[in-house]
Amino acid sequence: MKILYFAWLRQRTGTPTETIELPDGVTTVAGLMAHLGERHPAFAEAVGAGGIVRCAVNQRHVDRDHPVANGDEVAFFPPVTGG
Amino acid sequence: MKILYFAWLRQRTGTPTETIELPDGVTTVAGLMAHLGERHPAFAEAVGAGGIVRCAVNQRHVDRDHPVANGDEVAFFPPVTGG
Amino acid sequence: MRVQAEPFDVGQELAQLTAGNTGIGGVASFTGLVREFAGGRRLTSMTLEHYPGMTELELARVEAEALARWPLDASLIVHRYGKMLPGEPIVLVATASAHRHAALESCAFLIDWLKTRATFWKFEEGEGGGLWVEAKEADDAATKRWHLATGGELV
């Protein structure tokens, strides 16, 4: 599973992208976020402090109850500020 | 008093502009229109057929109860279609 | 605000509008073009008659109203008169502001108000002759009377 981080989340995790194996029992975005928080305390801290972290699965905006599976591309980022 | 006609009203009266003396007793746009209808039967016909004739006094849109006086510039035209 | 017979260059006008002002965050514009088909017939040209003097006054009034309602850094109205060919620009309105919605809303306001107040009249020339364009804001009954008044015929 490919994970991407953008903007200040990328700066916090210290990596723009990483490849992980989805642990057994993790089936949703929320579960994946908890798992990633264990790998990156800064990620957990950012999410815990306010939760304004958005997610895309396979390049579509999704909510935290969205399913995830090995092979997915999952991205985390702050609310977008383009335009 | 200077009178101006535009668009199809100009074609109907046959003149883009004319100078008239305001007759005694004519004090409003409505009165002036009745007077002009006597000079130009085509003007009276156009007004009578539907009344979609607009008026400006001294280059401001006005209603038919607006006062008129000698020295005014009065224009008659169909609803505008610019833009 | 300008009223002119000559065509204008939209890109050049917009570039001039914002030049030198780096406080501007957004520019909204609307360009009206001569359409080749109108009322089911092909046009060869369109001629705009206007009321010199009052046209400029009305455009200035409309622009002043927009500047009073929205926090704008710049605004522009360019309107042509005379004979134009299909595809040519008729009118450009543009507004610039630090704020996106101020620019977008005031731009729509300018073209809407201009359409009901600026003293222009369109005469469309094409197959079968010429025709004075009817105002769209007229309701059905008014449109019917309008047809009566003009004879609803090519002239």
Added chain:
Amino acid sequence: MRVQAEPFDVGQELAQLTAGNTGIGGVASFTGLVREFAGGRRLTSMTLEHYPGMTELELARVEAEALARWPLDASLIVHRYGKMLPGEPIVLVATASAHRHAALESCAFLIDWLKTRATFWKFEEGEGGGLWVEAKEADDAATKRWHLATGGELV
């Protein structure tokens, strides 16, 4: 729809949008520019990070939604990424239609939707360092948490 690092020419883009289509009656556009001042400080530059792949998909989705909602003859989104200087264009959206309101409304729709969906993030560089721009749609409570999450400090 295009995502590119290079600046673009608004006039050229608008001219290309309508070229050869004389059925178009109106073109609405919105151009976003880099502002020199933000949050009370002077910026030297602004850098847009984006999510290659998803950005293009989202812009195409937004554009498809506009085309489904309004009778448009043409539409355009050009969005830059990378480093930009004050006064430079960031984004251009434009819509063309036979009908004025379709063009104006769909143009406002495109820029509004793009702002909440297209995967871009602004980093403003200036006096004191760099700062990730906060999303405006966040309510007050969310903004406060956002400050907590980012430390609310120049980085």
